[in-house]
Amino acid sequence: MQLYQKQTLKVYNSLSGSKEVFEPLNEGYVGMYVCGPTVYSNVHLGNCRTFMSFDMIFRYLKHLGYKVRYVRNITDAGHLVDDAEDGEDKIAKKARLEKLEPMEVVQRYTLDFHTILEKFNFLPPSIEPTATGHIIEQIEIIKDILEKGYAYEANGSVYFDVIKFNETNEYGKLSGRKLEDMIANTRELTAQDEKKSPQDFALWKKAEPQHIMRWPSPWGDGFPGWHLECTAMSTKYLGETFDIHGGGMDLKFPHHECEIAQAEASNGNSPVKYWLHANMLTLNGKKMAKSTGNSLLPGEIFSGENDILSKAFSPSVVRFFMMQAHYTSILDMSNDALLASEKGYNRLLDALDLLKKLDTGSKTDFDVNAWQQKCYDAMNDDFNTPILIANLFEAVKHINLIKEGKETITQNDRENLQNILHNFIFEILGLERKNTAENGSGKLSGVVELLIQLRNEARVNKDFATSDKIRDELSALGIQLKDGKDGTTFNLH
Template identity: 70%
Template sequence: MALYHDLELKVYNSLTGEKEIFKPIHEGKVGMYVCGPTVYNYVHLGNCRTFISFDLIYRYLKHLGYQVRYVRNITDVGHMVDDVDEGEDKIAKRARIEQIEPMEIVQKYTINFHQILKQFNNLPPSIEPTATGHIIEQIEIIQQIINNGFAYEINGSVYFDVEKYNTSHNYGILSGRKIEDLMSNTRDLDGQSDKKNPLDFALWKKAEPQHIMRWTSPWGDGFPGWHLECTAMSTKYLGSHFDIHGGGMDLKFPHHECEIAQNEASTGNSPVNYWMHANMLTLNGKKMSKSTGNNILPNELFSGKNTILSKAISPAVARFFILQAHYRSILDFSDEAILASERGFFRLMDAVKSLPNLSPSNHSSIDIHSWKQKCYNAMNDDFNSPILIAHLFDAVKMINLIKENKETISASDLTEFTKLINAFVFEVLGLENVEEQQGDNKKLEGVLNMLIGMRNEARANKDFALSDHIRDELLKLGIQLKDGKEGTSFLL
């Protein structure tokens, strides 16, 4: 029997601001949509945190026995810079800078996105639709919204009528913003565009002659609005009413707010039962920004080729670091924090690796079942991965006590203990196998032992200049050699 029958999962719903008992629309099945990237540049670490957070959620729902349809889109339609209705197309701008075709930009950065998430050991979604592949569906939704009286066409563009919608619905239901406040903050823009109201957002934009990415529509050549694509793709694959919609906290307004409005204006349904938002990643206490240089890309993290960290960090350690914070909390990335996380990661992996070598006893002096319940209680409390990890370190202590013969464990408990730890570490948290992660360490150890052998040979030949040179150069790299009675060892 699936675990979800016996466990009560609570999910924080951004729509209500409360943790709610999770009840899928269809028994045993979950429909989840997560906003994917706009593929006009390399995916940054903050984006990765969002996708790792929802990978954790996806993994745990599957672990509980749910059949999950996970849909995550690719935005390959050129939308405006800063996601406003006027300005320059993001993808076209990048294509002009790199002097290649827009769809080459799309392909290049989609491949990068997939490669990075694979390195983080993210599971691929069930369906990964593209905005350009769903132009027809977007046009149909626009027409339905127009037919229902909540949109208007002017000069080849179509805009959503926010004020008209708000007379019978609640624009601001997700973000908690009031239309009166939004109106007062944007009133100075009146008369600067074709919109009836500055709050109105584009459903379809007329393509100017120089605009490269364009499609034919009933209103003329143009391209769809940014908010519309997610409405089209989520409802096509999950229905007009589905379980979970996720994304970064920065998408709550206006993107997700507009999605709700579009759905209700076209179908009359509130589209989603549980809205979920992952919080931001900061760097050294400040917002990540390419313009200020306070930014690091995943490949810079993995290679060590950056000016922020003191060493290269493996994808598994970076994933572990991200999961040590709750997905709804702000997480600050720093050299000190990631190195501490790395130490914890290898301590956990060493313990997991030692499980097959534990010797069972006739009885258990430790309570495996109570520990198991604590682990599930953590994950059932809105996917609280940091509390789960804390309980995994309690397991590390238990393993060490068993190894030291200070605690005992029966054969049946050891079997269950091993199964549970492996499930939580690899299946739920999605951490990489320890052998794969330690491969580079083993290579480094081999090189260092070779250098120590060369240094020993130099000392035997009384070539102390070479001997000292090897020692001093390694010290510059942060590797200290220690000579003792049993030979030379190294300290990283």
């Protein structure tokens, strides 16, 4: 019997606005699609939080015994600046500014995306399709929608007819918006002249002569609409209706709303059973934005090369910090919050190491099985990682009481507790042990700490030549020292 047959998982479905018992379309199998990055810049922390939430969900579904096909795409064309209907493709714009071939931009930032996610210990998805690799499928869907009367051609572009669709379907049901209100609140824009209605969105855009990224189609050279790409890739690999579609809250409208409309217009089926949305990440109480300087890239956190944090933090500490909030709630990152997470992370792993060394007795003073079910209950309640972590620290408290001789545990229960903690900490939360998550092996860390100590002594003795020599020699070896109010930290390049 698989674990999913013993546990009742509930998920918050954005489509119904309520928690529902998770019952996949085919027992034992889960199809999950998550909107991936548009690869025109370094992946930012907000995106990482979204992808981390779905990595945790992927891990938990696998842990329960489901066979999961997880599809996360790469958007390498068709995503216009500011999610607009007109203007320049984000990747083409970057290519023009940097005088590169668009696919050079795609390659550079796809590699960055994979590198950062690997550092965060993400499991790779089952399939990672690209938008440019599915142009034919997108053209076929457009033909189908045109044939069914829910789209129209205008000057070499093809638009989805939202008003016509809404006559027999409900456009806006995911975001809770009414089409009449959208129409009333929309002012006509000159760029929308070729559309029948401002609400209509592009399925295919005609490429102007200067547009670099273009493909032949029955309507002339052009490129696909951003919304269409996800419909083509999700339905190709998961079927006309699949279990879970995930993404950030910011994608709910218009992106996911348009995906639903396209799929229903094309094949007549509602494409997704459960819509899951992860919330945003703020920094020091404000929205992250490059323009205001209130932004951090993951690599800047790992290296400590920034003006916002007092020291470098390992990927696992950042991951642990993110897991301490529910994936649907806004999470605020700050230096103090990361320092607190680092302490908690160390406490958790130290307790796990201590557990192996504890003496065992003839009885156990706390019910390990009941505690384990509390951990499952947390995860079964829409993947409630903060409650799970609170339960893990309850086990830490008992481990410390056993160490102090105030409680006892049998050998069997100790081994059981070790396995349970291992599963939840490493397999489900995706954390790594300190010696792999932090800077190299323990031996290297020890050597660098010794050199930091010698450098500190040199500075106290005003021997700045030696102090600078240690810093510079370590830097030449790719080990950067950073002096902060809490002492000196280091990071490997």
